[in-house]
Amino acid sequence: xxxxxxxxxxxxxxxxxxxxxxxxxxxxxxxxxxxxxxxxxxxxxxxxxxxxxxxxxxxxxxxxxxxxxxxxxxxxxxxxxxxxxxxxxxxxxxxxxxxxxxxxxxxxxxxxxxxxxxxxxxxxxxxxxxxxxxxxxxxxxxxxxxxxxxxxxxxxxxxxxxxxxxxxxxxxxxxxxxxxxxxxxxxxxxxxxxxxxxxxxxxxxxxxxxxxxxxxxxxxxxxxxxxxxxxxxxxxxxxxxxxx
Amino acid sequence: xxxxxxxxxxxxxxxxxxxxxxxxxxxxxxxxxxxxxxxxxxxxxxxxxxxxxxxxxxxxxxxxxxxxxxxxxxxxxxxxxxxxxxxxxxxxxxxxxxxxxxxxxxxxxxxxxxxxxxxxxxxxxxxxxxxxxxxxxxxxxxxxxxxxxxxxxxxxxxxxxxxxxxxxxxxxxxxxxxxxxxxxxxxxxxxxxxxxxxxxxxxxxxxxxxxxxxxxxxxxxxxxxxxxxxxxxxxxxxxxxxxx
DNA sequence: CCAAAAGTGTTAATGCTACACCCATGG
DNA sequence: CCATGGGTGTAGCATTAACACTTTTGG
Numbered sequence: 001x002x003x004x005x006x007x008x009x010x011x012x013x014x015x016x017x018x019x020x021x022x023x024x025x026x027x028x029x030x031x032x033x034x035x036x037x038x039x040x041x042x043x044x045x046x047x048x049x050x051x052x053x054x055x056x057x058x059x060x061x062x063x064x065x066x067x068x069x070x071x072x073x074x075x076x077x078x079x080x081x082x083x084x085x086x087x088x089x090x091x092x093x094x095x096x097x098x099x100x101x102x103x104x105x106x107x108x109x110x111x112x113x114x115x116x117x118x119x120x121x122x123x124x125x126x127x128x129x130x131x132x133x134x135x136x137x138x139x140x141x142x143x144x145x146x147x148x149x150x151x152x153x154x155x156x157x158x159x160x161x162x163x164x165x166x167x168x169x170x171x172x173x174x175x176x177x178x179x180x181x182x183x184x185x186x187x188x189x190x191x192x193x194x195x196x197x198x199x200x201x202x203x204x205x206x207x208x209x210x211x212x213x214x215x216x217x218x219x220x221x222x223x224x225x226x227x228x229x230x231x232x233x234x235x236x237x238x239x240x241x242x243x244x
Numbered sequence: 245x246x247x248x249x250x251x252x253x254x255x256x257x258x259x260x261x262x263x264x265x266x267x268x269x270x271x272x273x274x275x276x277x278x279x280x281x282x283x284x285x286x287x288x289x290x291x292x293x294x295x296x297x298x299x300x301x302x303x304x305x306x307x308x309x310x311x312x313x314x315x316x317x318x319x320x321x322x323x324x325x326x327x328x329x330x331x332x333x334x335x336x337x338x339x340x341x342x343x344x345x346x347x348x349x350x351x352x353x354x355x356x357x358x359x360x361x362x363x364x365x366x367x368x369x370x371x372x373x374x375x376x377x378x379x380x381x382x383x384x385x386x387x388x389x390x391x392x393x394x395x396x397x398x399x400x401x402x403x404x405x406x407x408x409x410x411x412x413x414x415x416x417x418x419x420x421x422x423x424x425x426x427x428x429x430x431x432x433x434x435x436x437x438x439x440x441x442x443x444x445x446x447x448x449x450x451x452x453x454x455x456x457x458x459x460x461x462x463x464x465x466x467x468x469x470x471x472x473x474x475x476x477x478x479x480x481x482x483x484x485x486x487x488x
Numbered sequence: 489c490c491a492a493a494a495g496t497g498t499t500a501a502t503g504c505t506a507c508a509c510c511c512a513t514g515g
Numbered sequence: 516c517c518a519t520g521g522g523t524g525t526a527g528c529a530t531t532a533a534c535a536c537t538t539t540t541g542g
Contacts, residue, residue, distance in 0.1 A: 008256045008258075009293070009294065009296040010255060010257075011254060011256075011294070013253075013255050013339055049253070050252075051253055052253040053330060054329075082341050084300070085298075093296065095294075095339070167521090168522090186523080189521080189523090191503095193522095208513095209513090210513080210514065210518080210519050211513065211519040211520030212512040212513055212520060213513065237484075237503075240504090412495090413493080428534090429494080430494090430496080433496090434495090453541085454492050454493065454540080456493055456538065459495090481529095481530075
């Protein structure tokens with residue numbers, strides 16, 4: 001970090017969050033409707049300016065909490081990448097540090113902070129162009145989706161979409177929704193339960209649904225560290241998504 | 245990117261680069277010796293402030309070129325992650341966007357820009373604590389190393405450490421240096437040459453060394469896109485590093 | 489001819505895919 | 516007792532790891 005010849009410029013820095021969840025077996029993304037210019041009336045990723053004395057992860061979860069009206073945002077938050085500062089905001093050069101949240105479905109209290117409408121939207125509607133995003137958020141969203149998809153292969157973070165306890169079928173539904181593929185239930189079951197350090201049996205089972213009750217699992221201790229925290233538990237060999 | 249209640253703070257933004265290369269079969273990292281406070285006399289990653297109107301990748305390669313005295317920096321440059329802005333620089337809150345460069349061995353012209361000594365250092369000396377880095381650069385370095393190691397598994401970027409043309413043995417030496425493991429030459433050869441879309445035969449061979457001459461290869465067209473550019477060619481199935 | 493490095497063949501172990509089959513529950 | 520989903524067994528295929536062996540050069 002040596003000094004440059006030129007005066008160091010100072011930039012406004014924002015955090016934007018691509019929050020993903022699975023509801024009704026479909027992947028959804030959290031979007032706000034902008035009520036002010038620029039891009040008034042358009043959809044955008046939730047986010048906001050980093051305040052003085054604040055860290056990136058702090059800013060990201062603060063903004064999310066403010067805009068969704070949730071006390072503490074559940075799930076796994078991680079940094080994605082930074083974009084800019086050149087030419088991505090008509091008002092001037094703004095650097096944004098994008099983040100990725102993988103979360104269980106949680107209700108958003110729409111009139112969160114400053115009258116910006118927040119809601120979950122199906123990812124498919126963004127991908128097929130039916131919903132358009134402001135700024136360069138479409139690109140950030142695409143990068144986030146690719147990151148999420150590849151994370152499921154080699155990390156236990158698929159479970160970040162589930163609650164504390166979940167069945168193998170629920171976990172499989174996550175993989176199918178994120179990857180957009182069908183997976184063989186039997187082979188998935190074997191792979192998920194057979195991977196050391198991934199899942200832990202709770203001993204309890206579901207009841208009330210059709211068919212045989214399913215055993216409930218939770219993330220194993222070592223894997224649980226990586227939800228919300230930077231630790232790196234790894235699935236080895238990876239759970240590979242089918243190619244083309 | 246909605247407005248916050250508070251006045252948006254403005255931050256100085258730097259780019260830091262973890263430049264890696266393989267020389268003498270050992271992984272090396274490019275470091276500068278700081279000649280000014282803070283951390284005067286200590287080693288640090290090359291980098292500097294992002295200028296007004298500049299993009300992150302531009303700033304990173306500009307700083308690298310300035311500090312090494314090289315016209316155009318060779319190899320593959322990609323963004324790693326952002327750190328800060330809180331509490332990482334004693335002079336105040338500075339956000340840094342770290343980058344990763346995988347490059348063939350190139351000479352650094354030491355009196356590059358503003359009298360900061362630049363040189364390649366063995367990665368092992370940083371890992372074992374013999375060399376200590378300023379700021380939070382030790383952590384950034386660790387993240388970069390892990391990124392480089394995993395990139396070799398599923399991307400063709402190992403070739404970014406080689407020149408235009410290279411033998412399979414040279415490529416294998418890269419993998420061994422980065423991963424710190426030995427690989428079976430025969431199996432590596434088969435895997436490297438047998439992976440579709442990875443390598444392309446040039447038809448030419450080496451001469452003058454001991455033993456049978458080796459065939460020279462270059463990256464296949466589709467894989468070459470990902471050197472220096474954001475494209476994502478993928479090795480599938482991955483070339484896995486041995487675990488523990 | 490010998491040493492050295494490049495490159496090929498072969499075999500056993502491992503992991504994955506596909507699918508037959510059994511298990512446990514609700515209606 | 517049947518439909519529904521949970522869960523296990525197993526055969527065939529692909530990939531890998533280990534290593535014997537052949538090829539092609541320089542000395």
